[in-house]
Structure formats: C-alpha cells, structure tokens
Amino acid sequence: FPKVDPWVQRRLCNEALRRKDMREACLVLDELLSYYKTFTAWWYADGTLGNADEDNWDEFALLQEVKEGENGVLLIFLTDGKEVSATLLPQERGARFYVGKEGDYKSTAVPFRLLLSKEEATVETKHSRITIRSGKNWEIRIDQKFVLSKENLRLYRNGGRFAFDIRQQLLPDEMVYGFGERFDAVNQRGKVLTLWQRDAFEGCGCSIGNQSYKNVSFFHSTAGYALFINSFYRIRVDAGKVYEGLRISTMGDKTDFTVFTGTVQENMEDYTLLTGKPLLPPDWVFEPWAGGGVGRWMDGPTGDVVKEMEGVLNRFRNLDIPHSGLYAEGAGWRFGDRYHKEEPYQIADFAHQRGIRVFSWQFSHIDEEEAASYLPDCPREELPITRTPGYGGKRKLPSEIDFSHPRAMELLEAQWKDRMDAGMDGTMVDFGEITPDEALFFDGRRGDEMHNAYAVEYTKAYRQLFTKYRGEDHVLYSRSASAGTQHYACQFGGDQLSGFRGLTYSINGGVTAGASGLPFWGVDAGGYDGLCDEESYLRWTEFAAFCPIMRYHGTRPREPWIYSDYAVRLYRYYAWIRENLLPYSIETGEKAHRTGMPMMRPLSMMFPEDERARVYGDEYLYGDSLLVAPVHEEGEEREIYFPKGRWVNLFDFQEKVSGPKTLVKKVPISRIPVYVREGAFLPLFLNGDLHLG
Template sequence: MKFTDGFWQIRPGIEPLYAREAYDIQADGEHRLQVFATTGVIAKRGDTLNRPLLTVTLSSPLPDVIGVRIEHHSGGPRPQGFDLVGAEDGHGVVVVDETGGSLTSGRVSARVAQGAPFGLSFEAEGRTIATAGDKSIANMRVRPDAQLDGVPVGNARGGTARAAASAYTLQQLSLGVGELVYGLGERFGPLVKNGQTVDIWNADGGTSSEQAYKNVPFHLTNRGYGVLVNDTGHVSYEVGSEAVERVQFSVAGESLEYFVIYGGTPAGVLERYTELVGRPARVPAWSYGLWLSTSFTTDYDEATVTRFVDEMAARELPVSVFHFDCFWMREFNWCDFEWDPRTFPDPDGMLARLHEKGLRVCVWLNPYIGQRSKLFAEAAERGYLVKRPDGSVWQWDLWQAGMGLVDFTNPDATRWYQDHLRRLVAQGVDCFKTDFGERIPLEVEYFDGSAPDRMHNRYTQLYNEAVFEVLEQERGEGEAVLFARSATTGGQRLPVHWGGDSTSTYESMAETLRGGLSLALSGFSFWSHDIGGFEGTPDAGVFKRWVAFGLLGTHSRFHGSGSYRVPWAFDEEAVEVTRVFTKLKLSLMPYLYQQGLDASATGIPVMRPMALEFPDDPGAAYLDRQYLLGPSLLVAPVFSESGEVDVYLPSGRWTNWWTGDVVDSQGTWRRERHGFDTVPLYVREGAVLPIGADETRPDSDYFERLTIRVYPGATDASGATVTAPDGRSARFTVSGGTVSADGDAGDSWGFEFA
C-alpha cells in the first residue's frame, strides 16, 4: 500500500505522523528498551503540546532476534499475533547513555540515537545490516476520501476483499545496493521480490496471479537477516516499489510489531526463524511415495479406483497413497463426512481392500458445511458455525449451496469436527487433504471475539491444526501428514502443502516451481504440486516433463480437475517415464527421508533455492528454474517442448547423474537437450549419497542392500547418515579409500566410488 506521491508529496487524504526525534530513551526492566519518539522536533516546551507520540519498544524473544513494537494509541486491543512457540523470556541486554540506547541479543544489536533526526539501526558481527532513518516509522491517518491503491485485495468473487482502515502503522527498513528480498509465502511471480507490491492476504486465486494461498509476512535478504511482521491480518509490502531504497510494511491500526532475525546466511536465518515460529513435524516415510488421485470432477467409483490401482501395479508403477477427492461425498453435502452410497456402497470393505494392496488412503476435506447436509442444522443449532453480527449463521452459495463455515475458535465446534474425522480414521482413512481455507469472510463474528480481519489469514492455521491433531493422536507422532492448500506463518508445523490450482502448460509448470521456491524461503520444508497441472488436460509432452519435475521433490501427486492423470491416458512413453522417475525417487529414499528428518530438526527445507544454498554466488541469486534437492542433488526441470534447458552449475565439480561425467565448473551455464526420461540432474562435489535397493516402496528397510556412493571431492570424514522408517540409524564415514559404518547399519550394505 502506497502512502506517498513521489519523493516529496503525500497522497491526498493522508496525514502522516512520522517519528522525527527520539525524545526520551529508557530501560523498561532488564530486557526491554523503550523509546518515546515525537512526531516533530521539540525545540521548546510549547512544542510538546498537541503533539502525538509514537512509542517504540525493543525486546528479544530469542538470541539473535530483536522485536520492535511501534504504538500510537495503545488503549485499544492489540492486533492478533502468531503463535511464537519458541519465544522465551530473559533475552536482551539494555544499555542507555547520553548518546542513546541499545538492545543486544546474541550477535545482533539494535540502537536508537538520542535526539533528531530519528534513527534506528541494526548491527551484527561488526556491520550494519539494516537502518530505519528519518520518516521511516509512521502512523498514517486516513480520511475517507484518501486515494490509496483503489482496489481492495483478496478474492472479490468470494467476498473476502479487505476494507480500507482509518489508520495504518508502517515501518521502512533500508534496502542496500545489491540487497535482494525473498520469501513472503508461496508467490508465483519472480523469486526476487524487489520492485513488487505484495499483499499478505490469503485468496483462492490459482497459480497465475498475484494472489496466493499461502501468505507469510516474513522476508529474508541476502544480507543475512530476515523480518517477521507479527500480525495475522493484512500486511502490505512495498519492496523497493514505493521508496526504492526501502522495504516498507504496513498494517491497519494503531500498532505494528516485527522481529529482525539474524542468521548470517539465508540458511541461518531460516534456522532461527523456525526456532521462533516452529519447525515442521516429521512426516512418515510412506508419504514420500507416489500419490494417485481420482481427480476432481471425473466419474469414479470403487471399480474405477480398483482398475487404476491394479493397472499401475501391472505396469510396475509403485503407488503409495490413493486419494479420494471431493465426490467421495454426495454433491451439495460437503462436508458431511459420509461416503456416497451410490458409488461407494461398502467403504469399510473398500478401504480394507486398498490396505491389503499396501496402499494408504487420503480423503478430501474443507471447513464448510453445505446446507443440505444434516450436519448443517446440528452445527447451526449448537453455535458451531461462524455468525453474522446479527446472530444469524453466515452463509453463501459459492462452492456449496447455503454453506456455513465451522468456527474453529469455538473449542466445542473443533471437537465436533474432529470427532467426525476420528470416525473416518477408525474406518481406515490414513490422512486428509485439507482444501480451501482462504475464502474467509469479514462481515462475521467469531466465538472467541477474534477480529475478522485478523482471522482471515489465521483461520487456515486453526483448521489445519484441528485436522493434524486428530492424525497425531490417532496415528501417532511422525505418522500424521496433511495435503494442505492454504497456510500462513506457523503452517510449516503441519506438513505437507501443495501448490494449488495450476493450469496444464509449461508456463504454469514454471510458475508452480517459483511458488515452491518462494515458500521454501518462507520457512516451509515439505511441498508438492499437481503433476500435469490441475486445470485442463496436459498434452503428453507437458505431462511427461511434469512427471520428472514432480517426482524429484519431497511429495508427489497425480491429480487433475476434469480428467484422469493415470500415465497411460497420455501415451505409453508416459508410462515408461513414470516408471523411471518413480523408481529413481524410491532408490533415493535413504537420502530423502534423512533430509526430511533434518528439516524437522533445523527448519532448512528439503527443496532448496539456489540462493539459499549458494548465498555468496551472484550467479545463483535470481535462479528460479532449478533447485537443490537436499544439499547434494541439483535439479533443473525441463519447461520446453523441445527438451532444451539451460542449467547453471556453481563453482565446483559436478557429476552427471545419468552418465557419470564430471563437469568442472567455474560458475557457468550449460545448455542441454533432454528426452522425456532424463532431466539435468547433477551431484554436488564431495557428496556421499545413500542409494536404496528397494524400488517398490518408500518405507522399506533402507539398510537392506544399501549402497553408499562416494562422489569426487569427498574427503576423509565426509559421510552420510541414514535413518530407517523404524528408527534405526547409522552414520557412514569415508576414510582412507573406504567407508565405515557406526550404528545400526547391519552387514548387507556396500559402497562404491563414483
């Protein structure tokens, strides 16, 4: 949201209250620094009259993290913040002297100079990482006739566009020469956010617009720090797009809180950030296998499902999870949690038969209750649905006729919803696809009194937490997994998330990857997407290229809208391509599963943008068409019909996975041409890769006939850890031209030098 008209002017209808002078600085207890900033320079006593103050409070919830709260009028309710699950008391050292005040926490310090002009700076390890100078902190008073951005953000079709407010609080931080900004959730435009206006406001907008399902008010830069805005409502970013020398973020209301998080490197920032807001739960090994779906509006019944499953097995295409999309329930009844008896007359028997085939089962959910469902009247009578201010149940006809929205701020409503899920789990359902969660209205009241604008983004967190909790309780820790579309800060604790409604084109395939890379730089470790695209039917070429891309990630799903995504529906080569990449992924499971465990421990994503893994390489800074899978495998999906692809290899020795050829790169581009059965896949110098022998399932005994493959550049003490799904673990270490094992490796493993 832009408030200025160029460098000199303010937009009509805007009255800025800028922090112009640090008038008084004092310690507020042992660990907090409080600054009273006047909105004009005080030259004489009379200047203190009729003069607004902004109170700036510095604190620290963790080492290397400094919180800043800006307040104009503090008497009203504070905006809803996120669950800072890692926050602790007692951090931060305050110093106040005649020159100003500072707060130091770990390696990072914030300092405010006494007097005018107002100046706030952040320093770490002997260098300034960000500054907030004169006119960089403000409360903006907005008249009804103010000219802001004109069009509200959000999904207007869904009635979820936010309204303009009468006041906004903002902060601008310096954007240095060459400083690049990443993150802000799963965004499908350019990976580098410089020059963009970004609205943190969940919307069901597909993958080809500026709207996003997963909005996260957290960004990081290549200067070794990140910033989290602690507000669950609408946050507007101007990333060098209003003041080109600054990153601006603003929220509606009289206060703003944010945290500057220092990590030294992008990976270090993500480690500290996820320590504050939470790291992903462990996901089960079986979830890494191929998920096969009914697709959305296609015709299906148990015979269809059985035919798909049996044909995949006959063609040696391993499937781990079968997913039933929306129409497992009767139309107009979503969600009533009841199998449609016309197409699935024996759900208990069907689920048992699928389990006998070695499959897990996923079913689709959303947080809505259609009026036709018998559960609607029950939920309405008990007060379990979100209400309008007049006390009536909020309803509309979009998606499901007359549907209501479950109020997850009501503990009884949450338990009621969860009890229906428990019944499904007892029946044999293993996991849930938690769809929607973005079309959340504003003209409503919540059971706990939450402000509707702050609940719009937060709703998805409560929804996914409710479902995930059931799976953890019923299936056990480490066995719970979602397939979720919407998210906000903290959503990474509830994996897995998928990229939403893409189209069946090369362009959409590329924008899908950009979304996943952006989400990874926002603290999310596990991610998936619809192989082949969702809307439309891909041609055979697009499908085969997408198969390679989709199976070189953590989670892989065949899913579409109005057409099936079984490979033989495209051509026989698609079957072979699926076989090649499914078996490749399964052979990599000892590596991938360990990377997933590490992600749960550190917050470093499994799929890594090049800028995350190579922060000192300027050639990697803008790359959004390739990534690292874990620390050792470089993947460059093919986004062209011709098979031509450009891939950048950072400095070092890279081994071609397919040929074994070694490329000594000085940070150079290569143009390659690939058939459908390969993509640019390179192994990083010094890698030690555990390769599994079982290419039929993702949750096998990884130590059985395990091969430890040592690549050029590995030195003594290089190694790899392998953890089996049952928890047995071993460390394999290179030394003196051989490999030794420490732990539960057993005696059926071997090693080879690539």
C-alpha cells in the first residue's frame, strides 16, 4: 500500500484544525489510522493494535475426552461451543501437539502407554511422562517442564484470519535463546521479536539489531525445554517485555508445535531429526577464504575484475598465507550492458591451478524479461516466477523464481549454465527474504506462508543444482534461512557494519544461529560496507579464525596489506592457526552433521545450570573444548567468565584458570582469548617445530 508518513499526516491534520475544517482533519486521521491498522495487522495475530482485543481469542474451555487414537492421543476440547479435536503425539523426549491442519514437518508417535482414570490420564514413553487432567480446569504437563492449560493456549478464527497463541511462565532467572540469527543479543528475555525474514542491514546499518535474515521458530529455555513452532507464517514473540511471561502468537491455519524435554544436546538432535540434519560440507570449507564484492574488484586500480582477483591470490601466495577458496563476486557479472562471459572461466582456471576453489554470487530476484531470455519457448504468463496481481507500475513488487513450478529447475540451470561450465565450486545464495505477502505461487501457496519458507525452497533447489554438476564437492552459503535450511546449505551473517558494532552483532548472530540448528556459519570478516580501522580489522580476523567458516568479503578491500606489515603478519598467523585447527574443525563439523550440535555454542547451552554463564553472550565454545572470548570493543582488556572446570591458554599452554570465575584479562591486539578445556583431546596440524601459527 502507498506509504503514509505519520509526521506529514500530523501536520496536515493540525493545519486542517487551524482552519476549523473538521471534516478534512478527520479524513487525514482516517488515512493514518487505516495505515496503522493494515501495518499492525501484519504483526499482531488477531489483527488489532497491540493484541488489545483479547475477547476475539477462543479458549480451549473444556477438555471433554482423552482417548487413544490411530496415531497418538486424541483430545476432544470444547471451544466457543464447538468440539475441536487435537492430537498429542508422544515423542522420545517430549510431545508434539497439533489441531487440524498439520505443519510442514511431520512426525509420528513413539511407542507409548496410556493410563486412563476418571479425571486424569498418564502417557508414558521410554524417556517421558505426560499427565493430562480433564474438565474445565484441564492441564497437560510434559515432563514437569512445559504446561498447556485453559489459560495459556488459545485459537483465533475470525474474519478469515487464523492464529494460535501459547504462553508460559518465566522463572526469575530463566533465559530464552535461539529464534534464528539474532544480532541484538543472545538472551532474548525482555525483548519482543517477530520471526519474519528481513534484509537486516536496514536495522544493523543504523545500530538497531532486532531484525533478522534467518528467523527460525525454534528456541531453548533454561527451564529445561526447547520449543519448535511448526509453521512458516509470521510469529510474534514477547519474551517478558510487555507480557509478564513468554507469549508466542503464530498467524496462519497451522496450530502445530513440538516440546522437547531432553538435555540441550538431545533436543538439538531431536529437532534436526525432525527438520533435517545439517549437511556436511567438504573439509576444505573449514580453511580460510579470501574474497570481495563486485565493487571491490571492479573499482581496483587495474579496472579489470579478473586481474584484480589474480593479483590478490598471487600476493597471498607470495606472503605464504593459505586460502582454500576465493569469493569472486563480479566475474561474469550482468550489470546493465556489462557481461563478460569469459571472466568466470579465466578466474576459475587460474585459481584451480593453484588448488583454490572459486565461488560465485546469485540472488533470488528475477524479472520477467530475464526469465524469458532463459526460457524463450515459454509463454510469458507461464514463466516459473512469482506473481503479484494488482501490483504494477510504481507499485510493482519483486518477483523470484517459483520453485513450486515444474520448470523452475530448468530456469535455474539456464541461469547458471555459463558459470557451471566455467567450473564454479559454489556460490553465495543471497537475499531470499523479500517475498511479498501478496505473491502467488504455482502450487497455490501465497506469500504470507512462503515468505519465511522461501529460504528452504531456494537453498533446496541450489543444492539440487550443484549436486547434479559437482557432486558433494561444493559449498553453498545462504543469507536467509528458516527451519530446515540447514539440510541444504551453510549460512553467512549478511551485511554488517565494518567497525566494532558490526563485530558485536556478528558474535551474537553466529552464536544464536548455531543454537537454532544452523551450525555452519561464517561472517563477512571486516564487515560488509566501508573500510574499518586497523584495530577492528584485526579483531574481526581473530574472531573469524574461530568461526565455523573463516571468510572475507566487503565492498572495499579486505586484504591485510592495505593496513600495515603488522596486519599482514597477524593475518598470516591466524590463517595458519585456522590450518592448525583443521582436524578439530572437521571433527566438530562431523558432530554437527550427526547430532545438530553447533560448532559455536553459547555458554548457556553447555552449562545450562550455571546462571552466571547466561550473562556472557559474547563468549562461546568452539566445539567441545575451546572457550572463545572475542574482543569486540576498543582497547586491550576484557572481562572473561570461566565456567566450571580447568581452562588452559591455547597460545602458551602455561596459563591455567579454575572456574567458575570471572577475571579481567589483558588482551593485546595480537591475541584473542581462547582456552582449552583441561583433559580435552585437541587434534591439530602442526609444522615441524610443533608451533601454532
């Protein structure tokens, strides 16, 4: 809808009132209120301003009957005078609950025993016990960790809108974390967030980190459970900001969620078993990557994209700085009339001769003209792209490849033919967060359901394309992600500011993405836009060396020689640290693939009973054994929390700290605080002198 500026409307209203033109003032206000009503209906599941109209939510007023069904336990509720059937599926650790239409990920009940009495039923599995109390004051307790009741579960069915609302109490020191890639903080307690894909640079670029490229409807609570909302529709979470407890409102006609009640490790394994185990990338993915954006290569001193890339690779080689990959955005770039088909062939041939893989770029948007150029035999109205009827001219909304269309893969292959023939080894799978609500897909789904789901369809198609031409020896890394994307691609942290604020956001983003089932994540080291100062660049480099993927990218050069000889030496040191750690990274990646446990793990995940650990969201464990505390502020000092156990300094193997303990440590620009858990087995590649770096 046309944008309405509240400040302009206020001025127009005041001018009308000054003229004593009440009719005009009311018309201006009506226009503004209509704008607010439409806008807030996107975010509040019952379509009201701030969920004020509570009476429109229907209670599950009475649990009339509990009985064994064909697949699980059948619950008969009375809601708004009508019978509503719900299904409770006992799981190994926890339970799945759904009403009517199921969500996108299906599971069945594990073997269980149902014991019935007059007012209470008990469901027992190998690891879980669920008690069900019938009647007006009905209650379902799942392993004494999660409660469903008349007071905390409601449905909305009104005026063509559908939603459900679930609430839980929050303990005084309870922490909730996950929800996808969250830049503002690891602990989302005390925040309101919307699980709805956005180009988060809108917020991150102006230091508002509450938007996300990767919204995943899965989170952990330190009360001992994890919850997965099985829906791709808009979800609004109030984690104790306005509502005194935890409130989750989910739009759409799918009331389906799973409660996991095992250990954090068991919950990660069960969640990824349901939504898809993370793919296992090739070993070389865990080595350093060089790279840059199209502007960085086009604007270089030679003005030649390929020569710029070759020059960077040659200089790194001469400096004895190892890399396994080059992000070659711009090679073969279609930009206006610019298209040099030979560029991907040239840089791929040059890099491959030196044992380096080359990665391209693509985003999800494609207009009708471009799509028609790839499928000239296809009538325009039958092209496999999304449609938004009623939106044209200046109001035209973006279109994307419609992967529900039978010719979508044909279009994607045509788009990629030259680069596949050139030998590209992977790509950034960029964007994927801007599917309009009004978009229509070939299979009948609308944009309001597909906006979050598009990331899964998008990466699944790219995985199919690259597997066809490259087998398993390739890498895909996506900016957008939702539940299930981990099965098809790695991820990267999107566009961040180049200074310390961007670094802080990136630490939060990597830790929360991992906790949400996205273990193979890397960031644009140095930030995306602009040029950072040398101090922050070196801190970025140190952090990147202890990320699942160490990669560089930006609109300006990210090579260390643009700063100083000292920066070159430190970059080389951490690139070789990365190579030293390669066996450990591979082992950690294999565990992530098998179990879903992330490579970057928040302290609260590894020490769930430690309330102090919940405070330090800027520390994490890299794998089982390395405690990492990145420096993300100016200066050479930071406070470090050491959890329970004995910790040994990775870089000198001399300093030892016994936790739990908080210390303020000196951290020179050459060092990132990293400590090894005492007793750990740490597989490394070392040189003949057995030195790190």
